[in-house]
Amino acid sequence: MHGSDDTSYRADALIDEDIGAYLESHRDKDMLRFITCGSVDDGKSTLIGRLLYDSRRVFADQLEALEADSKASGTRGAELDFALLVDGLAAEREQGITIDVAYRFFATEARKFIVADCPGHEQYTRNMVTGASTADAAVILIDARKGVLTQTRRHSFLCHRLGIREMVLAVNKMDLVDFSQDRFDAIEAEYRAFAEELGIDRITAIPLAAVSGDNIATRSDAMAWWNGPTLISHLEAIPVRGDAGQDAPFRLPVQWVNRPHQDFRGFAGQIASGRIAPGDAVRILPSGSTTTVKAIPGFDGDRAEAQAGDSITLTLTDEVDCSRGDVIASADDPPEVADQFEATIVWMDAQPLKPGRGYWLKLGTQTVTATVAEPKYEINVNTMAKLAATSLGLNAIGVAEVTTERRIVFEPYNVNPTLGGFVLIDKVSNQTVAAGMLHFALRRAQNVHWQATSVGREDHAALKNQTPRVLWFTGLSGSGKSTIANEVEKKLALMNRHTFLLDGDNIRHGLNKDLGFTEADRIENIRRIGEVAKLMADAGLIVLTAFISPFRAERQMIRDMLPKGEFVEIFVDTPLEVAEQRDVKGLYKKARAGNLKNFTGIDSPYEEPQAPEIRVNTVDMTPEDAADYIVSRIMPLK
Structure with missing residues (x-):
């Protein structure tokens, strides 16, 4: 399959009358969030454009504009340039690259998807981290002509550290290497050897030609040697990371205390993991006080249960001290509380890290002053070598100790991204300067306790x-x-x-x-x-x-x-x-x-x-x- 005429394109375009029925038909399906990343010009935007088109997610007016833009820009091997569906920024079209993270929705008969098209340039690594932070899977694109590059390694490393376990190795532009199985096998072998060093064990490699749709939604006639899944069929089968969170211990970061009058006091937020029902015993952290859930009020009356991902309000049986930034958790399986941690830090600011300087640390609904010690090491993402470092510059990735001014509620990032992922904010400029993932609390933080004194x-x-x-x-x-x-x-x-x-x-x-x-x-x-x-x-x-x-x-x-x-x-x-x-x-x-x-x-x-x-x-x-x-x-x- 190598393209179609305008008539067939138009036949598959959504028109205004379809929209309501389209959305209603997909309302109750589960949703997979995934990102596309890789090096510059690997074809990420073209791939997403093709996914949108093949899932009938292109509106009639968009298709007309796409046809006009494609004729003006010229395309390779097809009448339409699908990258133009995604590269909406004028600066991107002028430079031929993706700068910002573009989120797109599409759906198939099996499930719904939100895909983040992440930038390939190293200078936009911070944007890629943003896209990866909520993803269930990552589609790592590789240009079949170029093979595994530094950015391939960088993005794979970040995805792995950000807790993404499902990796799809999409070897794109196979049409430019004569659909060679040997070339595909060599790239897959090189990537798997690198991934093994990182501990990435769930990899599915698929050969593609995004511009013509080969192995995207239907199997390619030009690659008869391939007997694996198409990209869409594999994405339909990947487990959604959020599903596992429903069986984890209950965690509710408190975002807002709702008290419209003296007789009602509710604690609102989005459940990070687990399930909750009236009568369940809960613990308020960091104070440690315990109580039980009285009710889960909603617009249509009290709910019998709520689960991970739900935004709810809880009322509690007892008048306990609980405010924004606290975490309501399972009484018998609470998260940890500490003020010193080891963390991976991705530095995203032009000004380098200042060890010892106070930054705002935002983790969930908690905001505290934090300092970062001189890094233990910086990571060379190409070789995975641990390099000596006294600071971290733009896009550098390192491991360092973080100290907060007071104890915060946390879990390791690989256990609970909501309570393990944080950002650092410069107190003067108010700019986000880093993203981080907590590994564990330092032992000294657990053994050193504040001694209460009688004279204050x-x-x-x-x-x-x-x-x-x-x-x-x-x-x-x-x-x-x-x-x-x-x-x-x-x-x-x-x-x-x-x-x-x-x-x-x-x-x-x-x-x-x-x-x-x-x-x-x-x-x-x-x-x-x-x-x-x-x-x-x-x-x-x-x-x-x-x-x-x-x-x-x-x-x-x-x-x-x-x-x-x-x-x-x-x-x-x-x-x-x-x-x-x-x-x-x-x-x-x-x-x-x-x-x-x-x-x-x-x-x-x-x-x-x-x-x-x-x-x-x-x-x-x-x-x-x-x-x-x-x-x-x-x-x-x-």
């Missing part, structure tokens, strides 16, 4: 008759931070306030003497200071810190450690030229001469506060004037 931070503050504060002085070297902070502490001491001043240089003589001045060391320096300042604030003190602290993200990290209102950012706003003229310690002179690397303001950036609580400058103000102004702004302290 409120008691410490009351004993000192003051409200704790962290006065965070930031600015360039030579701006006057330490001088002003010292003046402020003197004035507070005269007011009988209990204070402590943490100065950047002094701290590096002891607590942080092991740190240098690289970007990673600067981040760790501030993180440690933040932890110390928090402990001192817990003791009821007014803590003054004088650090350049050049990065907004780290200053935000410290703010997030403290109760609202206790962190006071004080920007000592002194122009670089003024600070450099002072140069009390001779540091600017060394930096200009190239003898002091990574010096803030010269060859390392300083990110000014965007909305500090207090701003002072030492051009128009004396240190004593600045101190008087700061003290007046922070009063009263009780």
Whole structure:
């Protein structure tokens, strides 16, 4: 089969009158989600276009536009260019590549499908991860002329790490290698050898010619040697990953607490796994409290049962503490709770990973501050070698330890993608910078527990008759931070306030003497200071810190450690030229001469506060004037 005339194409096109009947006929069928991926120009978009056409998922007006576009662009071996059904972005048509993830729906007599057409270019790896995160299967396309390429390996590795177990090796463009069985067998053997290294064991290889439909929906006359399934018949037989989740332990990440009036309190979300019915015993995590399900209310009355994939509201028998981000789980088989993990991380931002920097970590409905340690290793997806790494750049894949500010509810990604898959978000730009998969909790996280104490931070503050504060002085070297902070502490001491001043240089003589001045060391320096300042604030003190602290993200990290209102950012706003003229310690002179690397303001950036609580400058103000102004702004302290 190598094409058809316009009449047969039109006969199979959907018209408006068909739409309602078409959707109704497929309403109760199960659905398989799969992705197509591979290297550039392997024919992914053409394959999906062919699947849409062969399943009668092309509307009459789309077909007319496709005919016109195909004539304008020219095609290979057929009247229609099916890739144009999918490559909807103008930029894609101009470049001849897929950029974004395009989702398409189609159906056969056996089941419904949602397919994600994922980009082939390495620079769009992050888009491919998005498409793979919800897929039950992956169709890995290979150009029969080119064989197994780096992107083939990269996408296969990612699919495997993302929990996809069903791999379809679609060896495309067989018409360009004379439908050679030897060529197909060689590619299949090479791929299986690579897949064995990864632990991929469920592979079905199929030879295709997507442009002409060979082995897509019907068997190819040109490949009589092939006695395996067609692509569609195999996709119809693949188990849906979500089905297995119905037999797993019950998990409901709470998305919303619904309380329209005092007599009703429901907990809404989508069931990640398992089944639930009224009367079932459940456990609320991370608190660990237990209760039973009272009812599953719905629009048509209470439901008798709900299962994985259902979006529901639960009411509980007891008044338990439960809010967004908590997980309602089977009482006798709950997930784990921890704050330190090993994870695979796919870095998706042009700016590299900053070990020790605080990022937002979103896992299910949970959002916490998290830090990523220096990677254990980066993975070379072509050779599977584990490479030494101090950071991760764009599209790099590595394994690292992740620490969250508080315990979160999780399961390993290969057990439950909803409670094991996460994204990292930059706190300043609010951009998603990475996707990750949790492997396991670190043993030390399970053995280290928070020890409750009888005298709390409120008691410490009351004993000192003051409200704790962290006065965070930031600015360039030579701006006057330490001088002003010292003046402020003197004035507070005269007011009988209990204070402590943490100065950047002094701290590096002891607590942080092991740190240098690289970007990673600067981040760790501030993180440690933040932890110390928090402990001192817990003791009821007014803590003054004088650090350049050049990065907004780290200053935000410290703010997030403290109760609202206790962190006071004080920007000592002194122009670089003024600070450099002072140069009390001779540091600017060394930096200009190239003898002091990574010096803030010269060859390392300083990110000014965007909305500090207090701003002072030492051009128009004396240190004593600045101190008087700061003290007046922070009063009263009780």
